[in-house]
Amino acid sequence: xxxxxxxxxxxxxxxxxxxxxxxxxxxxxxxxxxxxxxxxxxxxxxxxxxxxxxxxxxxxxxxxxxxxxxxxxxxxxxxxxxxxxxxxxxxxxxxxxxxxxxxxxxxxxxxxxxxxxxxxxxxxxxxxxxxxxxxxxxxxxxxxxxxxxxxxxxxxxxxxxxxxxxxx
Amino acid sequence: xxxxxxxxxxxxxxxxxxxxxxxxxxxxxxxxxxxxxxxxxxxxxxxxxxxxxxxxxxxxxxxxxxxxxxxxxxxxxxxxxxxxxxxxxxxxxxxxxxxxxxxxxxxxxxxxxxxxxxxxxxxxxxxxxxxxxxxxxxxxxxxxxxxxxxxxxxxxxxxxxxxxxxxx
Numbered sequence: 170x171x172x173x174x175x176x177x178x179x180x181x182x183x184x185x186x187x188x189x190x191x192x193x194x195x196x197x198x199x200x201x202x203x204x205x206x207x208x209x210x211x212x213x214x215x216x217x218x219x220x221x222x223x224x225x226x227x228x229x230x231x232x233x234x235x236x237x238x239x240x241x242x243x244x245x246x247x248x249x250x251x252x253x254x255x256x257x258x259x260x261x262x263x264x265x266x267x268x269x270x271x272x273x274x275x276x277x278x279x280x281x282x283x284x285x286x287x288x289x290x291x292x293x294x295x296x297x298x299x300x301x302x303x304x305x306x307x308x309x310x311x312x313x314x315x316x317x318x319x320x321x322x323x324x325x326x327x328x329x330x331x332x333x334x335x336x337x
Numbered sequence: 338x339x340x341x342x343x344x345x346x347x348x349x350x351x352x353x354x355x356x357x358x359x360x361x362x363x364x365x366x367x368x369x370x371x372x373x374x375x376x377x378x379x380x381x382x383x384x385x386x387x388x389x390x391x392x393x394x395x396x397x398x399x400x401x402x403x404x405x406x407x408x409x410x411x412x413x414x415x416x417x418x419x420x421x422x423x424x425x426x427x428x429x430x431x432x433x434x435x436x437x438x439x440x441x442x443x444x445x446x447x448x449x450x451x452x453x454x455x456x457x458x459x460x461x462x463x464x465x466x467x468x469x470x471x472x473x474x475x476x477x478x479x480x481x482x483x484x485x486x487x488x489x490x491x492x493x494x495x496x497x498x499x500x501x502x503x504x505x
Contacts, residue, residue: 184472215491219490303344303505304505330480337472
Protein backbone atom coordinates (compact mmCIF):
# COMPACT_ATOMS: atom_id res chain seq x y z
CA UNK A 170 0.00 0.00 0.00
CA UNK A 171 1.54 3.30 -1.10
CA UNK A 172 0.55 6.72 0.10
CA UNK A 173 -1.37 8.42 -2.71
CA UNK A 174 -3.60 11.41 -3.26
CA UNK A 175 -6.59 9.10 -2.86
CA UNK A 176 -5.32 7.49 0.35
CA UNK A 177 -4.56 10.92 1.84
CA UNK A 178 -8.00 12.30 1.04
CA UNK A 179 -11.23 10.37 0.42
CA UNK A 180 -10.97 7.66 3.13
CA UNK A 181 -9.71 10.23 5.65
CA UNK A 182 -12.58 12.61 5.02
CA UNK A 183 -15.12 9.79 5.12
CA UNK A 184 -13.79 8.46 8.42
CA UNK A 185 -13.75 11.79 10.23
CA UNK A 186 -17.14 12.88 8.84
CA UNK A 187 -18.61 9.61 10.06
CA UNK A 188 -17.13 10.34 13.48
CA UNK A 189 -18.50 13.88 13.34
CA UNK A 190 -21.96 12.47 12.70
CA UNK A 191 -21.56 10.28 15.78
CA UNK A 192 -20.60 13.38 17.80
CA UNK A 193 -23.92 14.89 16.73
CA UNK A 194 -25.72 11.76 17.95
CA UNK A 195 -24.08 12.20 21.33
CA UNK A 196 -25.01 15.89 21.35
CA UNK A 197 -28.63 14.94 20.60
CA UNK A 198 -28.69 12.35 23.40
CA UNK A 199 -27.14 14.87 25.80
CA UNK A 200 -29.77 17.50 24.95
CA UNK A 201 -32.56 14.99 25.50
CA UNK A 202 -31.15 13.74 28.80
CA UNK A 203 -30.54 17.25 30.16
CA UNK A 204 -33.63 18.87 28.59
CA UNK A 205 -31.45 21.32 26.66
CA UNK A 206 -32.76 23.06 23.56
CA UNK A 207 -30.35 21.78 20.84
CA UNK A 208 -30.30 25.23 19.23
CA UNK A 209 -28.35 26.43 22.29
CA UNK A 210 -25.56 24.20 20.99
CA UNK A 211 -25.97 24.47 17.20
CA UNK A 212 -25.93 28.29 17.41
CA UNK A 213 -23.05 28.44 19.89
CA UNK A 214 -19.57 29.72 19.03
CA UNK A 215 -16.32 29.98 20.97
CA UNK A 216 -16.20 33.75 20.44
CA UNK A 217 -18.73 36.22 19.02
CA UNK A 218 -16.90 36.70 15.70
CA UNK A 219 -16.25 33.00 15.15
CA UNK A 220 -18.59 30.75 13.19
CA UNK A 221 -21.30 28.89 15.09
CA UNK A 222 -21.42 25.10 15.36
CA UNK A 223 -23.68 24.70 12.29
CA UNK A 224 -21.22 26.59 10.09
CA UNK A 225 -18.25 24.60 11.40
CA UNK A 226 -20.00 21.42 10.27
CA UNK A 227 -20.95 22.91 6.90
CA UNK A 228 -17.40 24.09 6.18
CA UNK A 229 -15.95 20.71 7.14
CA UNK A 230 -18.34 19.12 4.63
CA UNK A 231 -17.54 21.70 1.96
CA UNK A 232 -13.81 21.19 2.37
CA UNK A 233 -14.13 17.44 1.94
CA UNK A 234 -16.41 17.54 -1.10
CA UNK A 235 -14.34 20.34 -2.67
CA UNK A 236 -11.10 18.38 -2.51
CA UNK A 237 -12.32 15.21 -4.18
CA UNK A 238 -14.34 17.11 -6.80
CA UNK A 239 -11.56 19.56 -7.72
CA UNK A 240 -8.82 16.95 -7.83
CA UNK A 241 -10.98 14.67 -9.98
CA UNK A 242 -12.13 17.54 -12.22
CA UNK A 243 -15.80 17.12 -11.32
CA UNK A 244 -18.21 20.00 -10.56
CA UNK A 245 -18.35 20.69 -6.84
CA UNK A 246 -21.92 19.96 -5.71
CA UNK A 247 -23.69 22.98 -4.25
CA UNK A 248 -25.36 22.75 -0.87
CA UNK A 249 -27.43 25.65 0.38
CA UNK A 250 -26.27 25.91 4.01
CA UNK A 251 -29.83 25.96 5.32
CA UNK A 252 -29.27 23.34 8.05
CA UNK A 253 -30.35 24.35 11.53
CA UNK A 254 -31.07 21.18 13.49
CA UNK A 255 -28.78 18.34 14.43
CA UNK A 256 -30.78 16.04 12.14
CA UNK A 257 -30.36 18.39 9.21
CA UNK A 258 -26.64 18.63 9.88
CA UNK A 259 -26.42 14.84 10.02
CA UNK A 260 -28.15 14.67 6.63
CA UNK A 261 -25.63 17.17 5.23
CA UNK A 262 -22.78 15.03 6.52
CA UNK A 263 -24.37 11.89 5.08
CA UNK A 264 -24.68 13.25 1.54
CA UNK A 265 -21.10 14.49 1.78
CA UNK A 266 -19.83 11.08 2.88
CA UNK A 267 -21.75 9.44 0.01
CA UNK A 268 -20.21 11.89 -2.43
CA UNK A 269 -16.67 11.40 -1.10
CA UNK A 270 -17.07 7.63 -1.14
CA UNK A 271 -18.25 7.67 -4.75
CA UNK A 272 -14.70 8.48 -5.95
CA UNK A 273 -12.37 5.74 -7.08
CA UNK A 274 -8.61 5.89 -6.44
CA UNK A 275 -7.84 6.33 -10.16
CA UNK A 276 -9.86 9.58 -10.20
CA UNK A 277 -7.65 11.17 -7.54
CA UNK A 278 -4.28 9.49 -7.87
CA UNK A 279 -1.68 11.33 -9.89
CA UNK A 280 -3.18 14.79 -9.23
CA UNK A 281 -0.15 15.99 -7.21
CA UNK A 282 0.76 18.61 -9.82
CA UNK A 283 -2.71 19.51 -11.03
CA UNK A 284 -3.52 23.23 -10.75
CA UNK A 285 -6.36 23.91 -8.33
CA UNK A 286 -7.74 27.43 -8.10
CA UNK A 287 -9.80 28.48 -5.11
CA UNK A 288 -11.62 31.65 -4.22
CA UNK A 289 -10.72 32.60 -0.65
CA UNK A 290 -12.84 35.63 0.14
CA UNK A 291 -11.82 38.24 -2.42
CA UNK A 292 -8.61 36.62 -3.62
CA UNK A 293 -8.00 33.72 -5.96
CA UNK A 294 -5.28 31.27 -5.04
CA UNK A 295 -3.82 28.59 -7.27
CA UNK A 296 -2.07 25.62 -5.75
CA UNK A 297 -0.69 22.39 -7.06
CA UNK A 298 -2.90 19.46 -6.06
CA UNK A 299 -0.59 18.11 -3.37
CA UNK A 300 -0.06 21.51 -1.78
CA UNK A 301 -3.80 22.13 -1.87
CA UNK A 302 -4.54 18.81 -0.16
CA UNK A 303 -1.73 18.71 2.40
CA UNK A 304 -1.15 22.40 3.06
CA UNK A 305 -4.64 23.82 2.85
CA UNK A 306 -7.50 21.32 2.77
CA UNK A 307 -6.48 18.80 5.44
CA UNK A 308 -5.52 21.39 8.09
CA UNK A 309 -8.68 23.31 7.26
CA UNK A 310 -10.89 20.23 7.45
CA UNK A 311 -9.50 19.09 10.79
CA UNK A 312 -9.68 22.65 12.10
CA UNK A 313 -13.43 22.84 11.59
CA UNK A 314 -14.14 19.36 12.93
CA UNK A 315 -11.99 20.00 16.00
CA UNK A 316 -13.69 23.35 16.54
CA UNK A 317 -17.11 21.68 16.28
CA UNK A 318 -15.87 19.15 18.84
CA UNK A 319 -14.63 21.98 21.06
CA UNK A 320 -18.02 23.71 20.96
CA UNK A 321 -19.77 20.47 21.98
CA UNK A 322 -17.31 19.87 24.80
CA UNK A 323 -17.57 23.49 25.92
CA UNK A 324 -21.33 22.89 26.20
CA UNK A 325 -20.84 19.84 28.36
CA UNK A 326 -21.49 17.09 25.81
CA UNK A 327 -19.60 14.06 27.15
CA UNK A 328 -17.05 13.19 24.43
CA UNK A 329 -13.48 11.98 24.27
CA UNK A 330 -10.83 12.35 21.61
CA UNK A 331 -11.47 8.78 20.52
CA UNK A 332 -14.91 9.92 19.37
CA UNK A 333 -13.15 12.37 17.07
CA UNK A 334 -10.45 9.99 15.85
CA UNK A 335 -12.68 6.94 15.52
CA UNK A 336 -10.99 3.75 14.41
CA UNK A 337 -8.88 4.97 11.52
CA UNK B 338 6.65 16.12 -7.02
CA UNK B 339 4.95 13.00 -5.71
CA UNK B 340 3.09 12.68 -2.46
CA UNK B 341 5.26 10.73 -0.06
CA UNK B 342 5.46 9.93 3.63
CA UNK B 343 7.97 12.78 3.99
CA UNK B 344 5.85 15.30 2.10
CA UNK B 345 2.78 14.37 4.15
CA UNK B 346 4.59 14.75 7.47
CA UNK B 347 7.75 16.76 8.22
CA UNK B 348 7.06 19.95 6.16
CA UNK B 349 3.42 19.95 7.32
CA UNK B 350 4.34 19.70 10.99
CA UNK B 351 7.05 22.34 10.64
CA UNK B 352 4.69 24.79 8.89
CA UNK B 353 1.88 24.49 11.40
CA UNK B 354 4.19 24.55 14.43
CA UNK B 355 5.75 27.72 13.08
CA UNK B 356 2.24 29.19 12.77
CA UNK B 357 1.44 28.03 16.30
CA UNK B 358 4.48 29.88 17.57
CA UNK B 359 3.21 33.02 15.83
CA UNK B 360 -0.17 32.55 17.55
CA UNK B 361 1.70 32.62 20.85
CA UNK B 362 3.38 35.88 19.83
CA UNK B 363 -0.05 37.38 19.20
CA UNK B 364 -1.30 36.06 22.54
CA UNK B 365 1.68 37.68 24.25
CA UNK B 366 1.06 41.02 22.52
CA UNK B 367 -2.63 40.83 23.43
CA UNK B 368 -1.84 40.19 27.10
CA UNK B 369 0.56 43.13 27.17
CA UNK B 370 -1.88 45.49 25.43
CA UNK B 371 -4.79 44.49 27.66
CA UNK B 372 -2.78 44.04 30.87
CA UNK B 373 -3.87 40.43 31.11
CA UNK B 374 -1.86 37.91 33.14
CA UNK B 375 -0.76 35.39 30.45
CA UNK B 376 -1.34 32.52 32.88
CA UNK B 377 -5.07 33.26 32.57
CA UNK B 378 -4.70 32.04 29.00
CA UNK B 379 -2.05 29.33 29.32
CA UNK B 380 -4.02 27.62 32.11
CA UNK B 381 -7.39 27.98 30.39
CA UNK B 382 -9.35 25.07 28.92
CA UNK B 383 -12.62 24.81 26.99
CA UNK B 384 -14.12 22.55 29.65
CA UNK B 385 -12.93 21.51 33.10
CA UNK B 386 -11.97 17.97 32.07
CA UNK B 387 -10.17 19.05 28.90
CA UNK B 388 -6.45 19.81 28.74
CA UNK B 389 -5.33 23.41 29.30
CA UNK B 390 -3.64 25.48 26.62
CA UNK B 391 -0.11 24.51 27.70
CA UNK B 392 -0.89 20.81 27.35
CA UNK B 393 -2.50 21.32 23.91
CA UNK B 394 0.75 22.85 22.71
CA UNK B 395 2.86 20.12 24.30
CA UNK B 396 0.79 17.33 22.73
CA UNK B 397 0.94 18.97 19.29
CA UNK B 398 4.74 19.03 19.64
CA UNK B 399 4.86 15.43 20.88
CA UNK B 400 2.73 14.21 17.99
CA UNK B 401 5.00 15.86 15.43
CA UNK B 402 8.27 14.66 16.91
CA UNK B 403 6.84 11.18 17.50
CA UNK B 404 5.84 10.70 13.87
CA UNK B 405 9.16 11.57 12.30
CA UNK B 406 11.16 9.70 14.93
CA UNK B 407 9.07 6.52 14.82
CA UNK B 408 8.85 6.39 11.04
CA UNK B 409 12.60 6.94 10.74
CA UNK B 410 13.40 4.45 13.51
CA UNK B 411 15.06 7.04 15.75
CA UNK B 412 14.54 7.37 19.52
CA UNK B 413 11.76 9.84 20.29
CA UNK B 414 13.34 12.74 22.22
CA UNK B 415 11.91 13.18 25.70
CA UNK B 416 10.67 16.58 26.82
CA UNK B 417 9.61 17.08 30.39
CA UNK B 418 6.37 19.06 29.98
CA UNK B 419 7.45 21.69 32.47
CA UNK B 420 6.54 24.70 30.30
CA UNK B 421 4.32 27.29 31.94
CA UNK B 422 4.91 30.60 30.19
CA UNK B 423 4.33 31.57 26.58
CA UNK B 424 8.09 31.96 26.13
CA UNK B 425 8.73 28.47 27.47
CA UNK B 426 6.07 27.07 25.14
CA UNK B 427 7.67 28.89 22.22
CA UNK B 428 11.01 27.31 23.10
CA UNK B 429 9.35 23.89 23.18
CA UNK B 430 7.89 24.51 19.73
CA UNK B 431 11.25 25.72 18.44
CA UNK B 432 13.18 22.59 19.49
CA UNK B 433 10.42 20.47 17.98
CA UNK B 434 10.58 22.34 14.67
CA UNK B 435 14.38 21.94 14.63
CA UNK B 436 14.01 18.21 15.29
CA UNK B 437 11.34 17.75 12.59
CA UNK B 438 13.39 19.73 10.07
CA UNK B 439 16.48 17.61 10.76
CA UNK B 440 14.91 14.66 8.89
CA UNK B 441 15.67 14.04 5.24
CA UNK B 442 13.06 12.65 2.84
CA UNK B 443 14.91 9.34 2.47
CA UNK B 444 14.54 8.69 6.22
CA UNK B 445 10.74 8.82 6.03
CA UNK B 446 9.86 7.80 2.49
CA UNK B 447 8.89 4.18 1.99
CA UNK B 448 7.66 3.72 5.56
CA UNK B 449 4.02 3.18 4.52
CA UNK B 450 4.02 -0.45 5.69
CA UNK B 451 6.36 -0.11 8.64
CA UNK B 452 4.86 -1.31 11.93
CA UNK B 453 4.51 1.48 14.47
CA UNK B 454 3.45 0.61 18.01
CA UNK B 455 2.07 3.27 20.29
CA UNK B 456 0.97 3.26 23.91
CA UNK B 457 -2.39 5.00 24.14
CA UNK B 458 -3.18 5.15 27.84
CA UNK B 459 -3.25 1.50 28.95
CA UNK B 460 -3.49 -0.12 25.54
CA UNK B 461 -0.86 -0.76 22.89
CA UNK B 462 -1.86 -0.17 19.30
CA UNK B 463 0.13 -1.20 16.24
CA UNK B 464 -0.48 0.53 12.93
CA UNK B 465 1.18 0.46 9.57
CA UNK B 466 3.14 3.69 8.95
CA UNK B 467 0.65 5.20 6.51
CA UNK B 468 -2.34 4.47 8.73
CA UNK B 469 -0.47 5.87 11.72
CA UNK B 470 0.36 9.08 9.87
CA UNK B 471 -2.90 9.69 7.99
CA UNK B 472 -5.43 8.12 10.33
CA UNK B 473 -4.00 8.93 13.73
CA UNK B 474 -1.16 11.43 13.83
CA UNK B 475 -2.32 14.14 11.41
CA UNK B 476 -5.89 14.37 12.77
CA UNK B 477 -4.46 14.34 16.29
CA UNK B 478 -1.88 17.01 15.54
CA UNK B 479 -4.37 19.35 13.92
CA UNK B 480 -6.86 18.69 16.71
CA UNK B 481 -4.50 20.01 19.37
CA UNK B 482 -3.34 23.01 17.36
CA UNK B 483 -6.94 23.93 16.50
CA UNK B 484 -7.94 23.51 20.14
CA UNK B 485 -5.05 25.76 21.22
CA UNK B 486 -6.27 28.29 18.63
CA UNK B 487 -9.83 27.95 19.97
CA UNK B 488 -8.68 28.65 23.53
CA UNK B 489 -6.85 31.80 22.39
CA UNK B 490 -9.86 33.01 20.39
CA UNK B 491 -12.18 32.20 23.29
CA UNK B 492 -9.99 34.48 25.41
CA UNK B 493 -10.27 37.31 22.93
CA UNK B 494 -6.87 37.07 21.23
CA UNK B 495 -7.38 38.60 17.77
CA UNK B 496 -6.57 35.82 15.30
CA UNK B 497 -7.89 34.59 11.98
CA UNK B 498 -7.76 31.20 10.35
CA UNK B 499 -4.94 32.41 8.12
CA UNK B 500 -2.78 32.67 11.22
CA UNK B 501 -3.39 28.96 11.73
CA UNK B 502 -2.94 27.92 8.10
CA UNK B 503 -0.03 30.24 7.34
CA UNK B 504 1.30 30.14 3.82
CA UNK B 505 1.49 26.44 3.17
